[in-house]
Amino acid sequence: MEIFKTKSALKAFLNPLKASGKKIALVPTMGALHNGHISLIDLAKESADIIICSIFVNPTQFTDPKDLEKYPRPIEHDLAMLNQAGCHGVFMPTVEEMYPQGADENWHIDLGNAEFLLEGAFRKGHYQGVTQIVKKLFDAVEPDVAMFGQKDFQQVLMIKNMVAYFNLPIILITCPIIREEDGLAMSSRNIHLTAIDRENSLVLSKSLQFVINNFEKLPLTELENRAKLFYQNLSGIDLDYFTIANGNTLEPAKSKNELNIIALVAAKVGSTRLIDNMIIR
Ligand code: AMP
DSSP: OEEEEEEHHHHHHHHHHTTTTTTTTEEOOOOOOOOOHHHHHHHHHHOOEEEEEEEEEGGOOOOHHHHHTOOOOOHHHHHHHHHHHTTTEOOOOOHHHOTOOOOTTOOOOOOOOGGGSSSHHTTTTTTHHHHHHHHHHHHHHHHHHHEGGGHHHHHHHHHHHHHHHHTOOEEEEEEOOOTTTTSSOOGGGGGGOHHHHHHTTHHHHHHHHHHHHHHTSSHHEEEEEEEEHHTTTTEEEEEEEEEETTTTOOOOOOOTSOOOOOEEEEEEEEEEEEEEEEEEE
């Protein structure tokens, strides 16, 4: 497995491979890797010959400087996991390499109204930062395919919009959520959970599963209200939102007959903010 710190070193590695017809997949991450990330690497192998994983904690997508500061960075462990998974190259640039003009460089594109809903409402400017760095990573790698997790469902929508905005010839593949045995969605942030937080965290997957199990039986508003009740008597957990939404617009679903429906949740568990979702159809 090769490690690249600069765009030029990465291009020097990739150019001959591309010239010989190899398909390239990019798996963008912020590191602190777990089996969810590795599942993206495994799925990438089905669509490409060469797998590049990027590890970059992108400052422009953090709204809370403390969150950026405490973001875990276990780089030796990450590299061992990627090597084991059969990743071919790791791109781990510095902030200066990605933002030569400084991280406050100008970037704004129209991502549609969904930018401002859910995560976008709680983390102002988050998706501008996300699409800014993903465009830079796409420019550096010029992959044929790029892998993203359904775990960050709204992020996938925003990246699709960015790819359409620039008309990029990149196939996006959305990968299923990998969970711990008890249902908690794997996340780099889970290591911050205390023992009590870890118990409380199960309410996210349980409330989503409740909606899945009762979707045919109960009206939409009752489903949502009863899912929110799961959070009511738990101390140490603050619900940011629980919504049953249209999977294209992220607006609340108006009818069960809509084509794509998804339940999404975000909650602060102790001092750690977690998100999760389940696709209803
Ligand atoms: P992150 O390092 O959190 O930016 O995540 C990198 C990629 O891994 C994103 O596309 C995430 O959606 C995806 N990912 C994160 N957690 C999971 C999970 N539990 N299962 C599958 N993919 C995930």
